Amino acid sequence: MRFTLKQLRYFDAVLRTGSVARAAVELNISQSSITAAIDVIEQVTGAELLRRMPAKGIVPTDKGAEAGKRVRSFLEQARIFESDLLSVTGDPTGILRLACYAPTAPYVLPPILRRVSASYPSIRIELKEGNMQEISELLSAGVVDMALTYRRLTPESQPFVPMFRAKPMALIPDTSPLVKQDEVTLADLADEPMILLDLPGTHAYFCGIFEDAGLRPNVVHTTKSSSVLRGLVSAQFGYALMNICGPNDRSGDEGYIAKPISDLSDAPQFGVTYTVAAQRSSMVKSVLKTCRDIATKGGFDHLIE
Amino acid sequence: MRFTLKQLRYFDAVLRTGSVARAAVELNISQSSITAAIDVIEQVTGAELLRRMPAKGIVPTDKGAEAGKRVRSFLEQARIFESDLLSVTGDPTGILRLACYAPTAPYVLPPILRRVSASYPSIRIELKEGNMQEISELLSAGVVDMALTYRRLTPESQPFVPMFRAKPMALIPDTSPLVKQDEVTLADLADEPMILLDLPGTHAYFCGIFEDAGLRPNVVHTTKSSSVLRGLVSAQFGYALMNICGPNDRSGDEGYIAKPISDLSDAPQFGVTYTVAAQRSSMVKSVLKTCRDIATKGGFDHLIE
DNA sequence: CATCGACACTAAAACTATTTTTCCAATGAT
DNA sequence: ATCATTGGAAAAATAGTTTTAGTGTCGATG
Numbered sequence A, B: 001m002r003f004t005l006k007q008l009r010y011f012d013a014v015l016r017t018g019s020v021a022r023a024a025v026e027l028n029i030s031q032s033s034i035t036a037a038i039d040v041i042e043q044v045t046g047a048e049l050l051r052r053m054p055a056k057g058i059v060p061t062d063k064g065a066e067a068g069k070r071v072r073s074f075l076e077q078a079r080i081f082e083s084d085l086l087s088v089t090g091d092p093t094g095i096l097r098l099a100c101y102a103p104t105a106p107y108v109l110p111p112i113l114r115r116v117s118a119s120y121p122s123i124r125i126e127l128k129e130g131n132m133q134e135i136s137e138l139l140s141a142g143v144v145d146m147a148l149t150y151r152r153l154t155p156e157s158q159p160f161v162p163m164f165r166a167k168p169m170a171l172i173p174d175t176s177p178l179v180k181q182d183e184v185t186l187a188d189l190a191d192e193p194m195i196l197l198d199l200p201g202t203h204a205y206f207c208g209i210f211e212d213a214g215l216r217p218n219v220v221h222t223t224k225s226s227s228v229l230r231g232l233v234s235a236q237f238g239y240a241l242m243n244i245c246g247p248n249d250r251s252g253d254e255g256y257i258a259k260p261i262s263d264l265s266d267a268p269q270f271g272v273t274y275t276v277a278a279q280r281s282s283m284v285k286s287v288l289k290t291c292r293d294i295a296t297k298g299g300f301d302h303l304i305e
Numbered sequence C: 001c002a003t004c005g006a007c008a009c010t011a012a013a014a015c016t017a018t019t020t021t022t023c024c025a026a027t028g029a030t
Numbered sequence D: 001a002t003c004a005t006t007g008g009a010a011a012a013a014t015a016g017t018t019t020t021a022g023t024g025t026c027g028a029t030g
Helices: A005-017 A020-027 A031-045 A062-089 A102-119 A132-140 A186-191 A202-212 A226-234 A247-251 A282-296 B005-017 B020-027 B031-045 B062-089 B102-119 B132-140 B186-191 B202-212 B226-234 B247-251 B282-296
Strands: A050-053 A057-060 A094-101 A123-130 A146-150 A160-165 A169-173 A193-197 A218-223 A239-242 A256-260 A269-274 B050-053 B057-060 B094-101 B123-130 B146-150 B160-165 B169-173 B193-197 B218-223 B239-242 B256-260 B269-274
Touching: A005 A020, A005 A031, A005 A062, A020 A031, A020 A057, A031 A062, A031 B062, A057 A062, A062 A094, A062 A282, A062 B031, A062 B062, A094 A102, A094 A132, A094 A282, A102 A123, A102 A146, A102 A282, A123 A132, A123 A282, A132 A146, A146 A282, A160 A282, A169 A226, A186 A202, A193 A202, A193 A226, A218 A226, A226 A239, A226 A256, A247 A256, A269 A282, B005 B020, B005 B031, B005 B062, B020 B031, B020 B057, B031 B062, B057 B062, B062 B094, B062 B282, B094 B102, B094 B132, B094 B282, B102 B123, B102 B146, B102 B282, B123 B132, B123 B282, B132 B146, B146 B282, B160 B282, B169 B226, B186 B202, B193 B202, B193 B226, B218 B226, B226 B239, B226 B256, B247 B256, B269 B282
Parallel strands: A094 A123, A094 A146, A193 A218, A193 A239, B094 B123, B094 B146, B193 B218, B193 B239
Antiparallel strands: A050 A057, A146 A269, A160 A269, A169 A239, A169 A256, B050 B057, B146 B269, B160 B269, B169 B239, B169 B256
């Protein structure tokens, strides 16, 4: 037992903030406590971990950066352990850090959050949203414990629990002739002007759907925001493809309406991933169970028609 | 940060020893320090973890036992983290707890220990020996980080790095007519009196070799000790089968000599396993590398002829 | 080039926590 | 009944942490 959790936490804070002073502010503690902790760690490891830049802060040496990674991952384990130990009383307790693929968040999150807080009132969920790249970074950095995302966007190595298949829908503006049909085909769409959601991964995915059918979409605009996308469709600039649609998209009140695409071969799986560090945590297990429950009970049926 | 590593360690010691008093002796501290730590843990978790039995020690409640498991696994992680952090200086440092399948230990261990201490002087190895059952218990309980054993004896789920194939040999006593042959066949052996090593797994294995050839060995004695086994062969009670033989077995000076068996279909793989908890430890990685090195450089050739 | 501000380090004092010491009550074995 | 063993409690001692206050270094600024 050569280090205490406190020392490690101080060390981590210094590395994160890049300065003893800033770390002290963050931790509500005096600078000297922190230097003391660092001294111990450097002395025990017998290596220079941080290089002091007078008046400029601190920069980690190579060894320091390496040590930082290990410390961070251990503190991560400690955090999970702690909430896990507190959960022996019965219900899982703690703060679960959950990321969600942003475009799907407004549809997927509410039912999950509702059920989790109903079943496990002692679990607090801290949300983060982001695109696929950001999410996998958050996961691998251990900034979040779990993430809701498409399987297509998660590395093979990662555990993935599928919840539902999200069949792409076409949002057809009212002025398009297609609006009279109950279903549309890719060929119908190919000539119409298209608004494309241009996030990492989605671009290739939506274009790929057409390519697989030997067609090319007629992209007139791209945007990184799904609400801007809906706005453009509303304003009759063209149609758009969306994997997940809400009641609004189906109502027809917004100047467009969601239609199923009849000739689609497969629909991407949406589900939940989690870090290896978190996999044994009872909190994660509980949320996982909830997600599975919702999925099997058809809790996402309104999204997939 | 609701617990300190110290408190967790005390708690674990109490659970392991079943008594505050014994834990105090083990940890070289006073009883009261331990009760204090337990009080904190019970207070923070808000559950009764240990039931005090005056004059009899302490028994964990259900929750306490559950908490104990989690604490133990976390302390395990902490231990690995610590040696890992100390290894940032360059060479891996720490205490590696290594188990070895007992009958093979005298032959397998020396070259490994020699190379490890040459390449990584800061790694201290703590050895445990045992039969296959004991070894898998040690591994799953996290009492050891790595184990040297036969693949046949390790669960599929566990990572296994093969080192060499150990072809069974026959130890033929000097008075046997077979001693004149360079090689023996299973049929040759079937009629001779056999001494059988009777450890969990070996019994079935050695008998299986004969069964596969449609023969039945003529077992006259069984023993659980490989040195007793050799003694019995020396004393001309019969021959024995052994997967790993040393120079002594080949010298012919002991009243018997090791002979290859010509009609054997396959030879069991011997190698090294490790716990999931330990897999990221740089110490484990280094030892693993050494084992692989020795194997590829033929460091075990003298054992397999 | 003097000055100021941001920064980190040190030493001593103040504080907090842990540990030991000491004594106690409960229990079970003899 | 007696004794050894157990855990619990309180005060004293010890160890560890934190703050305070002062020092020195560097870079920016006038």
